[in-house]
Amino acid sequence: MAVSCGGVRLEGDEQVYARVRAGERTAMAMLVERYHGPLLKFLTRMTGLPQTAEDLVQDTFIRVLRYRGVSPRCFRPWIYQIARNLARDTFRSAARHLETEYPSDEDQGDEWMADPVDTESMMLQTSNRLQVNALLQGLPASQREVIVLRFYQELSLEEISTITSAPLGTVKSRLFHGLRRARQILEQEEMRRDE
Amino acid sequence: MNNPINKLVNGLDEDQRQSLGDLSRLAHFLETDKLPGPGKEESARLLEALEPYLPDATAPRTRPPANWLRLARSQFVLFEGSFWLSGALILLLGLLMAAVNGRELLPLAFVLLSPLLAAAGVAYAFRPETRTLGELERLTATRPVELLYTRLALVLAFNLLTSVLLLLLIWLEGSQVVLWRLVLVWLGPMLALTGLALFTTIRWGALVGTLLPLGLWGSLVLLGWREAFYHIAEGMTLTSWLLVEVSYSSPVLMGSLMASLVGMGLLILAGRSVTRGWQSWS
Numbered sequence: 001m002a003v004s005c006g007g008v009r010l011e012g013d014e015q016v017y018a019r020v021r022a023g024e025r026t027a028m029a030m031l032v033e034r035y036h037g038p039l040l041k042f043l044t045r046m047t048g049l050p051q052t053a054e055d056l057v058q059d060t061f062i063r064v065l066r067y068r069g070v071s072p073r074c075f076r077p078w079i080y081q082i083a084r085n086l087a088r089d090t091f092r093s094a095a096r097h098l099e100t101e102y103p104s105d106e107d108q109g110d111e112w113m114a115d116p117v118d119t120e121s122m123m124l125q126t127s128n129r130l131q132v133n134a135l136l137q138g139l140p141a142s143q144r145e146v147i148v149l150r151f152y153q154e155l156s157l158e159e160i161s162t163i164t165s166a167p168l169g170t171v172k173s174r175l176f177h178g179l180r181r182a183r184q185i186l187e188q189e190e191m192r193r194d195e
Numbered sequence: 196m197n198n199p200i201n202k203l204v205n206g207l208d209e210d211q212r213q214s215l216g217d218l219s220r221l222a223h224f225l226e227t228d229k230l231p232g233p234g235k236e237e238s239a240r241l242l243e244a245l246e247p248y249l250p251d252a253t254a255p256r257t258r259p260p261a262n263w264l265r266l267a268r269s270q271f272v273l274f275e276g277s278f279w280l281s282g283a284l285i286l287l288l289g290l291l292m293a294a295v296n297g298r299e300l301l302p303l304a305f306v307l308l309s310p311l312l313a314a315a316g317v318a319y320a321f322r323p324e325t326r327t328l329g330e331l332e333r334l335t336a337t338r339p340v341e342l343l344y345t346r347l348a349l350v351l352a353f354n355l356l357t358s359v360l361l362l363l364l365i366w367l368e369g370s371q372v373v374l375w376r377l378v379l380v381w382l383g384p385m386l387a388l389t390g391l392a393l394f395t396t397i398r399w400g401a402l403v404g405t406l407l408p409l410g411l412w413g414s415l416v417l418l419g420w421r422e423a424f425y426h427i428a429e430g431m432t433l434t435s436w437l438l439v440e441v442s443y444s445s446p447v448l449m450g451s452l453m454a455s456l457v458g459m460g461l462l463i464l465a466g467r468s469v470t471r472g473w474q475s476w477s
Binding site for chain 1: 199202203204206207208211214215216218220221222224225227228229230232233237238241242244245246248249250251
């Protein structure tokens with residue numbers, strides 16, 4: 001059965017990655033061109049820290065280049081998964097370093113992203129970017145992550161399921177509840193502003 | 196997909212979509228966040244930083260023999276004294292049996308104990324204390340499957356050495372058993388139990404990897420014991436019955452060949468499960 005890995009390109013990511021593994025510099029440049037921007041945006045939105053996101057993007061590419069195992073069947077969810085896990089590990093070790101209390105297994109997925117921002121002040125933010133950021137930070141991290149991957153990165157729910165290692169049903173549920181909550185926050189803030 | 200609302204709800208069930216209502220304001224609000232992408236300079240800087248990590252196309256793809264030896268030597272540290280001691284004890288036991296009644300007892304001990312030694316050795320070599328992060332392994336130049344087979348080869352080489360020495364003792368004792376058949380009867384269970392131990396250790400841990408081959412072999416020995424009792428009742432000794440079975444029984448030989456095939460299959464399966472990354476053995 002043919003497997004679709006998303007994206008319509010003349011040369012698929014998997015082929016480009018195979019060339020990278022063969023040591024082709026131009027293929028590496030192509031991979032960076034394709035993923036530098038999307039990964040940087042993803043990590044910036046998730047961590048809220050542009051400089052950390054930039055470092056994480058570089059670490060992600062280094063991992064990809066040093067990887068010696070079997071090539072992934074689908075490259076895109078794989079590289080996002082690496083980026084996500086690196087970000088999570090970074091925040092976990094930072095939390096450990098600060099001797100903060102460790103979350104339970106169930107909640108661990110929520111602890112690696114930026115702290116929630118006070119949603120009441122959302123509309124006081126000066127730029128659209130900050131307003132959207134405030135809204136997203138008002139969501140539980142697992143829901144925020146799905147919305148960011150779906151809306152901004154345009155990944156399919158199946159790909160998100162692979163990246164987050166969550167069943168497809170859970171991803172749908174997170175998206176549904178996340179959207180409902182986001183809509184409520186937005187409406188509340190608009191009403192508050194009108195008053 | 197360009198429709199911002201579709202970008203949000205595509206993939207959701209119809210009920211969920213209806214329950215969410217009109218998401219146009221939310222979609223347009225989210226769309227206002229135009230995060231700038233990296234500039235050309237930033238991308239160039241990243242490429243420069245990545246340059247040293249680009250795989251070397253001129254690097255040899257196959258590992259030269261000297262490297263395999265170095266890899267094997269690096270794995271030696273995982274085998275503590277108890278591992279070598281257990282092999283030495285089996286040999287000592289063989290020597291003792293040879294001194295007591297080598298012609299009859301030695302082949303029995305050889306067939307019963309040697310496969311167990313190999314299986315136990317595998318479970319020992321892949322015990323939890325020897326495990327490292329699978330992710331770490333995948334980032335090294337040595338592939339996890341190479342590490343797996345190197346460690347396995349060390350166990351089997353040691354088992355083979357012990358077995359050859361035991362076989363030498365049997366030959367020196369001038370036992371009536373046909374040696375090539377004895378080797379085959381030993382090889383089948385040894386490969387099957389080793390394969391089972393490796394596969395189960397990788398999938399379910401060292402405890403299962405030890406108990407399952409041990410239990411299976413124990414059950415087979417008990418079944419054989421029952422069979423032996425019929426012959427003992429007819430005035431035959433246990434060891435002489437075993438010698439006859441090893442030297443003349445075609446079903447035993449066929450069974451051993453089948454066991455060899457199953458063992459080889461399990462060893463390959465274990466290697467594949469590591470190669471495909473379902474599960475790093477460590």
